[in-house]
Amino acid sequence: MTPTKEFRKSLFKTFLYSLLSLFLIPVITLGFVKYAEPNNDARFEEWIAADIAKDVRMSAEERSERVEFFRSHPPSAMCDNRDPDLLKYQEGVCAQYSDNWQFHMAHKVAFWTVVAGGVVLLAVLVLGAFAFADRAAQYRSFVAGWQLMRFTSALEVIVQGGMLVWLSFWLTAYFLEHYSIKLILIVGLGVGAAVLLTVFSIFKKAGNDSEVDGELISAEAAPALWERVRELAARLKTAAPAQIVGGIDTNFFVTESPLSVNGKTLSGRTLFVSIPLLRLLDQQEADAVLTHELAHLRGGDTASSALLGPKLVQYDQYCYAMATGGLTIMVYYLLNLYRVIFEIALKRDSREREFLADKIAAKVISGKAIVQSLIKIAAYARYRSQIEQNLFEQNQKHGGSLGIAGYVASGLVPYATSPDFVDEMKNARVPHPFDSHPLLEERMRNVAHAVPEQEYGAVVTSAPGTTWADAILTAPEIEQRLWTAYEAQFAAAHEHSLAYRYEPANDEELAIVLKYFPTIAFDLKKDQQIIISYAGITAPGQNEIPWDSVNKTKYEDGIGGDVLTIEHPEKGFFGAKTTKIKLPGLGKQKENFKAAFGHYWQRHQVMRRGQAGAA
Known part of the structure; x- marks a missing residue:
């Protein structure tokens, strides 16, 4: 999986913005202090020399020695003085909160902020690299990275925010010889709000439940299917799912994360099956898909996702809050840099898991069955997407039943025999809600069973014999309810889009626009x-x-x-x-x-x- 030029460019931009967010404000502060301190010292030296010149009690030699002393001991160098003989002088020129003390502290804070920024950046890169080692290392990397990001982002907002407030006073006071109370208040309030948002977002809990449209399929409603799933799980030496959910989405998946179905939260192992796809696949092809999904359970993929998923959600919510929180943008880019690196590691691991699950399905069932199922699922998903896109692009309000299922069922065979079908399938991926699946061609090579492109259509148009959908007694009722609800949501979303598209030309169009x-x-x-x-x-x-x-x-x-x-x-x-x-x-x-x-x-x-x- 070679990164694209656009991705590399985006990654470089993210890294560059991270550097700016870490170092821009402290470097500006350092630069300002480095510029201002010598000028302040020169003004002090000029003032003290004039004052000494007026002292007639000293000889010319004493005056010269005195001036040389102050020249060699400028105020900017006295705040770190440890010489007890100079303590009184130090207290005079570097009293707490004095101008000289402020510049000295600004220099120290800015310098150590730059050092700390470098250390944090290095830690982010090391933790990101650690995430590529293995799944256990990946989890430990993210936990450590999340803890590090929470602490450093809060600290960065406080420290760099303090620098911004300080600069809002001193830049105008120094260069314009007056300061703006309004500017200081605006910056101060912005920083205060950023600090509060950062702390609030750190402790904000994230919702852990995913939601899917579907209905539970009981063992009584599909005894043969349940028996087959348990048999396949036993062959893989893993526990069978606690529940099977049937739906009309264009995918199959397993999860051990909490899953909300019809307002009820399911826990434990859940297998989701697509009833329309089960009607398209013969039992052997469906067995290959089921084995593939159960292999994820055996390999600990779903357990790992259940453990990591809530933390990823919380991290992403925190990133969003920082990106949209005004001055908190200063911490967003480093957060995003780590998230991007971790996502690359996650995607690579996901590909490896998919390849392994395919190999297990090919071994337990057959390479032919898994490949044919992939071709059929990809074709169905693409064609259904086209149907829905065409319906959504229509400029007339949909009334009554949309009949999406009927359109797909009647049009899939003509689509699979159309001239453009092979070209569209070349870059086909099998849809999945939780990870990024490899290309179809790569998956065929992985299981050592290739189907020539010109035979894709024949695979899709081959009528299945017995299907597992036939073994689900409640399948027709489930499909009817889900399609009715789905089409109602689709029609509502389409009507809403029409309200954006219309320049009302008649009463019907005007009514839709005025509704929204x-x-x-x-x-x-x-x-x-x-x-x-x-x-x-x-x-x-x-x-x-x-x-x-x-x-x-x-x-x-x-x-x-x-x-x-x-x-x-x-x-x-x-x-x-x-x-x-x-x-x-x-x-x-x-x-x-x-x-x-x-x-x-x-x-x-x-x-x-x-x-x-x-x-």
């Missing part, structure tokens, strides 16, 4: 309102501004009332034409107003992009 984008009014002072609709925004006493006339916006908070400035595409006398909308009395509605404005404007932009793409 109703006209909203926000109260202002003097019984006035500002109105947002799918068509545009209307301010008190003004004509509606269509969304096509909105190019950019700027929202400004004001004491007497907020102001929304809209920049139009047209040019005025001095640059772009603008309209200022005063919003007195908006008050607590401000955030809702901003969200609604952005949401409705985005709808219009999506609609225009869709029209441009269809042109």
Whole structure:
């Protein structure tokens, strides 16, 4: 699995951003201190020399010696002084919280932050490399990495945030000879919020349950299937699943993580089977798939995933919080760097597990059976995806039953015999919810059973004899319920997308747009309102501004009332034409107003992009 050029470029960018996030602020602090301290020393020397020159009690030689003493003992060098004879001088020029003391402490903190950043970066790379050793090392690497990232990210926000507050005062005070209380407060509040968010996110618990649409298949409803699963598990010398869940998704999988089905959380070993795919596979092909999945149980794959999964979820949630938390972005990139490295190790291990499970299935059942099942599953998944995409791209609201299952069942054979079928299957992967499966061609080589490309269609179109779907007494009812629910969700999602696509041309289209984008009014002072609709925004006493006339916006908070400035595409006398909308009395509605404005404007932009793409 050779990394693509785009992936290598993305990885390099992540590494570069990690370097910047670790070292940019402390290096700027170091640079500023290195620049300012000699100037401060020079000013002190100039002042002290002038003061000594005024002292008529000293001889010229004494004055010269005194000036030389201060030149050789500048204030910047005195904070680390250990000479008891210079203690009084040290206390005078480096008193706690004095300017000189602040610069000295800023230098020390920035220097050791750079050193610590280098150590942490090295630790991240070592832990990332350790994750490639084996599965046990992978788990230990992630646990250690997560603990390290939690501690260092919190510390980095506190320390670098402190530097930012310090710089917000001293950069302006030093170069502009005045400072901005507002700037210091803004930076300080931002840093405080970042610290609180970091600590809160560290201790926030992540939900561990995955959810799948399906129904339990009891032993009474499918005794032969259960017997076969237990028999295969016994041959692999592993415990059989505690429950089998039937669904209509285009995959099979096993898990030992908590799994939510119809509002009920299942624990222990769970096998998910796709009833539509069971109808497509003959029993031997299905046995190969079941053996493949049970091999994951035997190999400890699912136990490992159950152990690691919740930690990965928590880590990813923490990364997201840091990426979207304002100043916490400074710690996100290093977190992401470790996550990317770990994901590479995880994907490599996943491929190896898939190859091993395929080999076990080929040994227990046959190479032919596992390969044919892979071809059929990949073909079904691709064709169903095409059907659903075509249905979703339609610009008319779907009414009644969509009949997705019927479309797939009746169209799979023509699809498998079409001229484009072989080309589409060349890069086919078998879908799976928990990992990245290798290419079909690689999996065929792994089990030493190759099917020529020109025979793919024949494999898919070969009618199965007896199937395990026939052995599930409740299969038709389960499929009917699940397809009905799935198509209702599909139709709702499609209707929602139409609300983004339509520029209403009739009452039906208008009704759909208004269902998701109703006209909203926000109260202002003097019984006035500002109105947002799918068509545009209307301010008190003004004509509606269509969304096509909105190019950019700027929202400004004001004491007497907020102001929304809209920049139009047209040019005025001095640059772009603008309209200022005063919003007195908006008050607590401000955030809702901003969200609604952005949401409705985005709808219009999506609609225009869709029209441009269809042109």
